[in-house]
Every structure is written in C-alpha cells, then in structure tokens.
Amino acid sequence: MTQSVIARNEAIPTQVYKEGENMRHEYKTSDVCASSIVFEIDGEKRIHDVRFSGGCVGNRNGIAALVEGMKVEDVVAKLKGIQCRMGTSCPDQLAKALQKVLANQ
Numbered sequence: 001m002t003q004s005v006i007a008r009n010e011a012i013p014t015q016v017y018k019e020g021e022n023m024r025h026e027y028k029t030s031d032v033c034a035s036s037i038v039f040e041i042d043g044e045k046r047i048h049d050v051r052f053s054g055g056c057v058g059n060r061n062g063i064a065a066l067v068e069g070m071k072v073e074d075v076v077a078k079l080k081g082i083q084c085r086m087g088t089s090c091p092d093q094l095a096k097a098l099q100k101v102l103a104n105q
Contacts, residue, residue, distance in 0.1 A: 022048060027097040031086035034060060037094055041101060045072045055090050063091055072098050 022040035034055030040048040047067050052060035067075045080095040
C-alpha cells in the first residue's frame, strides 16, 4: 500500500463539485483546530458560503461573514500569514486553500 505524504500547513483539496453556477470546494486543513473548510466560488471569483468544521465558533462565523461576496484575491491578501499556533491559523488556512484553487484554474 502506498502512502501519500502531506506537507504541514498545506490545504489539501479533497473534493470539488458544481453547485448551481458556483464551484464548491472542500479542503482538509492542517495544524489548526478546524479540520476542514468548505466554500463556493462563483464565476466572478467571489467567495460564498464559507463553512469551517470544528474550531472556535466565533472565529469561524466571523471569518465566514467577513469574506462573504469578496473577491478571492482580496481574501487571500487580507488573510494570508495570520498566525494563531503552529505558524498558521484558520484564516491563513482559508487563504492557502483559495491560493490552491486559483493556481488550479
């Protein structure tokens, strides 16, 4: 059996599917309390319906409300590099997930 090696602090794409006109993405996080992040990106590259699994309720709801409808590039610019523990944070993990989506388009 082969085993994949996953770099720490790297958001890993686990699933992408179309939800209406938006593309829904699910990412497994690393080194944070939240275990995964699900979000949608519309045709104008705006983020919608961000949901964190696990983590601090106030933090995850606050992040989701603040980034709703923002352009992906703007979210990355604002959240990238924010640290909580282990050199990353839930906002930073969202930025990393969005960067991977942009890189794969």
